[in-house]
Amino acid sequence: MPDAPALKYPRVLLKISGEALAGEKGFGFDFDAIREFARQVKGIAELGAQVGMVIGGGNIVRGSQISKMGMDRVSADYMGMLGTVINALAFQDVLEREGLDTRVMTAIRMEEVAEPYIRRRAVRHLEKGRCVVFAAGTGNPYFSTDTAAVLRAIQMKADVIIKATSVDGVYSADPKKDAKATRYDRISYRDVMAGELRVMDQTAITLCKENDLPLIVLNIHTPGIVAKALRGEPVGTLVS
Numbered sequence: 001m002p003d004a005p006a007l008k009y010p011r012v013l014l015k016i017s018g019e020a021l022a023g024e025k026g027f028g029f030d031f032d033a034i035r036e037f038a039r040q041v042k043g044i045a046e047l048g049a050q051v052g053m054v055i056g057g058g059n060i061v062r063g064s065q066i067s068k069m070g071m072d073r074v075s076a077d078y079m080g081m082l083g084t085v086i087n088a089l090a091f092q093d094v095l096e097r098e099g100l101d102t103r104v105m106t107a108i109r110m111e112e113v114a115e116p117y118i119r120r121r122a123v124r125h126l127e128k129g130r131c132v133v134f135a136a137g138t139g140n141p142y143f144s145t146d147t148a149a150v151l152r153a154i155q156m157k158a159d160v161i162i163k164a165t166s167v168d169g170v171y172s173a174d175p176k177k178d179a180k181a182t183r184y185d186r187i188s189y190r191d192v193m194a195g196e197l198r199v200m201d202q203t204a205i206t207l208c209k210e211n212d213l214p215l216i217v218l219n220i221h222t223p224g225i226v227a228k229a230l231r232g233e234p235v236g237t238l239v240s
Contacts, residue, residue, distance in 0.1 A: 008232030009160040009214075011050040011126065013153035014041065015146065016164045018058035018087055020220060027059055029090055037164075038094045040226050041131060045100055049230055050126040052156050053133045054149035055091055057083030063141070077141035081108060084145060088135035089113065095131055102131045107139030107148070119155050126156065146200040150207045161213060162229055163200065164220030169237035170199055186238045189215075199239060208239070215239040 016037065023030025045051055063080030067073040088104045095102040103125050104114035114135065115121070125132045137148040146163075153161045170192070173181040189209035192199050199205065199217060208215055216229050218236030228235045 007047060007049055007230045009158075009230045010048065011052075011156065011158045012044070012226075012230060013052045013054065013149055013156060013158040013161045014164060014226070015054050015149040015161060016056070016220065018056035018060060018062075018083065020059075020164065020166070021055065021087055021090070022059035029059070031094065034091060034094050035098070036223075037220060038091065038098045038100070040220070040224070041095060042098045042100045043224070044227050044230055045129065045131060047227060047230065050129070051131045052122070052126060052152060052158065053088075053091070053131065054145055054152060055084055055087040055133065055135070056145040057081070057087060059083075060086055064144075074141045077137075078108075081136040081139070084137060085110070085114065085135040088133040092133055100131050101129065102133060104133045104135055107134070107136040122152075123156060144201050144204065146204040147207065150200070150204045150213065153213060154207065154211050158213070160230070161208070161215050162226060163215060163217045164226070165217060166219060166221065167217075168219040168222070170197055170217050170239065172197075174198075184237050185234065186240070189239060192239055212240075 021029055021034055023033035057080045060083035061079050063077035067076040085106055092102045092104050105117040105122055106114045107117050109116045122132050134152045137145050169183045170187055171181040171183050175181040189205055193205055216236050216238055218225050225235050
């Protein structure tokens with residue numbers, strides 16, 4: 001097994017959307033899809049990478065959407081945070097079935113089901129080769145799981161944040177709607193913000209820029225692509 005320094009990015013924060021866990025169903029869980037993601041995570045751990053994860057909650061409930069239906073935004077966001085805990089527990093179960101020791105840490109205390117988020121303890125888990133799934137966002141309403149992912153990446157001193165999506169990088173427009181959209185191999189955070197490209201929300205992008213944290217956007221459905229990214233191979237789009 002190669003030593004961790006052989007990787008360009010030995011410590012990674014992987015951000016996966018909740019919708020990815022639903023697969024083609026659009027809601028709930030597609031355990032075949034989750035197993036494929038889990039195998040990629042286990043694969044990079046076997047390369048020596050230290051892996052943290054943040055999973056969205058869109059396959060269960062998205063606070064920003066239900067608040068538009070008339071629900072109080074704070075209550076709606078807390079519901080979304082609880083959805084991310086459900087997803088984290090599901091992913092933990094699959095990862096451990098694949099043989100990767102995993103811990104779920106939550107920003108909202110619920111000791112019966114997961115550990116409370118304590119930064120030094122989280123770092124220790126990573127150093128011991130455990131995957132850590134950070135759940136319940138930042139613990140505060142009005143902040144997205146993208147922002148939570150960047151915040152945890154900075155706190156864990158991650159070398160890179162990987163946003164795993166259903167497209168193969170950052171485009172000038174939505175490639176599913178605009179056939180003329182062009183893909184970028186590399187792009188700066190400044191250009192992402194100026195072009196209002198929907199990579200992450202502006203708070204998350206600003207945090208990345210201020211902390212010089214590189215971001216790679218790639219298609220999680222491509223086998224082995226996360227390992228290639230950590231080795232420094234040119235995949236997806238690098239935002240820096």
